[in-house]
Amino acid sequence: MTETSETSQTSQDTAVRLDITVEASQEKAFRVFTEQFDKIKPREHNLLGAPIAETVLEPRVGGSVVDRAEDGTECRWGRVLVFDPPERLVFTWDIGPDWQVASDLEHTSEVEVRFVVESENRTRVELEHRNLERHGAAWESLRDGVAADGGWPLYLQRYADLLA
Template sequence: MTHSAMTVVRREVVVNAPIERAFAVFTERFGDVKPREHNLLQVPIVETVFEPRVGGHIYDRGADGSECRWARILAFEPPNRVVFSWDIGPTWQIETDLDLTSEVEVTFVAETPARTRVELEHRHLDRHGPGWESVRDGVDNDAGWPLYLDRYRSIFELGRGLAPPAVRGSR
């Protein structure tokens, strides 16, 4: 295994949705994708917010109003790709030195007008410094990106990702 292969985690999933909807569900409903038990706050998470713009953040808001900003939006190109930082270090705490963070690129590829392949690449894991392998192992195991993508896919399988949130449930 090459050094670069060891510092990158790649996963993909296919969803039965047009590319625009696949992108929107990932970014607008990221709180349904990220398990609430993945929590760096001292209190339960009440919501995970994905700010849809370059310079925005992904953050968790706690029951007491506290926030944990654990990612920065580096690229936002609907409906094709989004890139965000991973500001969580090897000790599973927020990393404030931006030189010691990795990045996640999520690319959306239309396979048909109603089917989209979502490719996730978590790269530059070695930037986390000593112990970076624990970040790689954490995001690559069943409770990491595979879990997130399974939860994402289930939104579509259960029919909850078909209509925009404002339309869902109306007649």
């Protein structure tokens, strides 16, 4: 059983906050999220000119979040800032409101995922996509996009399905 909750957003919120509770130990919850991120990220979320073959979240500080296309091209759209198993992962969101990779890394936001123990085999996963205002003009449209059903809620549902 999984439970999902959302924090309501106002027009001034510069963050999207969601959480889901999964029936898994903290260690397993973290491992599945990081090692199977390829199965969580929707293939249709694609900035490449060819279909995505895989999405890789490199499990280390300084690693990348990268989509690799079937034709061998790559799109690096995130950078791992914190990799602290089994409690916390932080990576950048280097995609702007135009849904293209940001050329200026000063205009990127952060995604923090915390894995909070509720019991031995139950973990609350808290996702916060913050500092969205850093994206500049039209940042609200980016916030609304990642908060919509096809954004982070879809990622978390796919994640929960892997653990079910």
